[in-house]
Amino acid sequence: xxxxxxxxxxxxxxxxxxxxxxxAMTEIVEIEVKAPVKIGQVIKDDLMGTGVSLVATRNxxxxxxxxxxxxxx
Numbered sequence: 118x119x120x121x122x123x124x125x126x127x128x129x130x131x132x133x134x135x136x137x138x139x140x141a142m143t144e145i146v147e148i149e150v151k152a153p154v155k156i157g158q159v160i161k162d163d164l165m166g167t168g169v170s171l172v173a174t175r176n177x178x179x180x181x182x183x184x185x186x187x188x189x190x
Contacts, residue, residue, distance in 0.1 A: 120152030120177040127160055128174050133167045141165050152179040 133141060141164055150160055154177040161171040 118149055118151045119179050120154065121180050122177055125150060125154050125160070125177050126174045127171050129164060130170045130172055133164065133169050137165050137167065145171065152177050 127145065144165060145161070148161055148171075150173075154160075154173045154175075156173055156176055158173045159170045160173055163169070164171050
């Protein structure tokens with residue numbers, strides 16, 4: 118939220134069981150993170166009860182929303 122991009126790329130620190138991949142993806146798409154985000158930042162601890170963390174794979178800068186004010190006519 119509030120970042121220069123609408124999404125941040127992520128990866129798991131270690132492999133998770135293949136049988137959990139689809140369920141993990143449904144959990145991941147619901148996660149919201151506030152910018153700024155740094156590479157390696159833990160986005161979610163213990164994904165799907167596996168003990169494996171989900172981490173960011175790129176930096177996302179915060180964007181000041183006041184730079185683009187909304188005008189109402």
